[in-house]
Amino acid sequence: METARVFFGLAAALVVPLGLDWQRSRPGPAALVVLICSTYAVFPYMDRVRPWAALCATALVALGVSFWQRSEDPWRSGFPDIRAWVSGPLVAPRRLGLAVLAAALLLSAWTAGERTTSLLQKFLESDRAAVIVSAWLIAVFGGGMLAKSATKPVRHEIEALEEGPQRSAAMEFMNGGPTIGRLERGLLFAFLAAGRPEAAALVLAAKSLARVPSAEHGKHASEYFLIGTLASVIAALTMSMAARSAVGLPVL
Incomplete structure (x- = not known):
């Protein structure tokens, strides 16, 4: 383990x-x-x-x-710019807000007591929990890399279309793909890792009903939808099986 x-x-x-x-x-x-x-x-x-x-x-x-x-752009750390929090007309309210939030966190920690601290330590030390959490992260974000790679040819075809209603509709359809894909893979992994594949099937059915591309999106959007969904299923299924096997449970 x-x-x-x-x-x-x-x-x-x-x-x-x-x-x-x-x-x-x-x-x-x-x-x-x-x-x-x-x-x-x-x-x-x-x-x-x-x-x-x-x-x-x-x-x-x-x-x-x-x-x-x-x-090739100039190197930046990528952290949010906090200068607005230390200068400008809203410095005092923001500092007061931070102080109030800090006080709330300290009060919450004191209220939680030793029991919560003990549970947190057990969670951090639990190998089984660590494997499940790590496998979930790999499924959600690694599955995104897989889906992005698998749908790359279709995205290039859509971007190469002539300007018009079909291209605009397909581009708009793709814009929500990464976020929806992460939610989809997270739910699929959770249900599969819990040994509830029937619930995972309901997730796919719900997605198909809510997000299936229409005729105005064109065939490219349909291909994007199908390939992305299959990639998400593969990622969630593979990582759930690996995680269940690692913690000593049947793979399905």
Whole structure:
């Protein structure tokens, strides 16, 4: 289970920022995600050398990918610009708001007490929970990379269409694809990992009823819809089976 936790966790640490394409536009947040996910993966084994070596290797891979795919634009960290929070006419209200939120968090932590802290520590140390969470992240964001790669030829065909109602309708249809795809893969993985494939089938049925392309979108949008849906199903099914096998459950 230790090996499965570290493997799934470090894989998720790489896949999440890559799935969001942050290595190009937001290297700072991408590095932060890699650090958080990697630390979570090796949390119970911080007294050993090999998990830390694997974490360092993951960080080096993420750094190498960021440099490899760096755009020609001037380098930016990708973190939000916080200058508006420390200057301007709304400085006092914003600082007061931050102080109130900090007080609310401290009060909530005190109210939660030792019981909540104990549950949180158990969750962080649970290998089974870590494998499931990491596999879910890989399915959601790694599946996005798979869907993007699979639908790339269709997207190029749509972009090459002449300006007109059909191209506009197809482009509009594609715009909501990534967000809907992440929600779809998240739900599919959750139901499949829980051993409820019939509920996963309902998700696909609901999507087909709500988002199926019409005649005005053209055949390219239909191909985009079909290929993207199949890619999402493959990603969610593969990772749910891998996660269930890793934690000692039947694959289906």
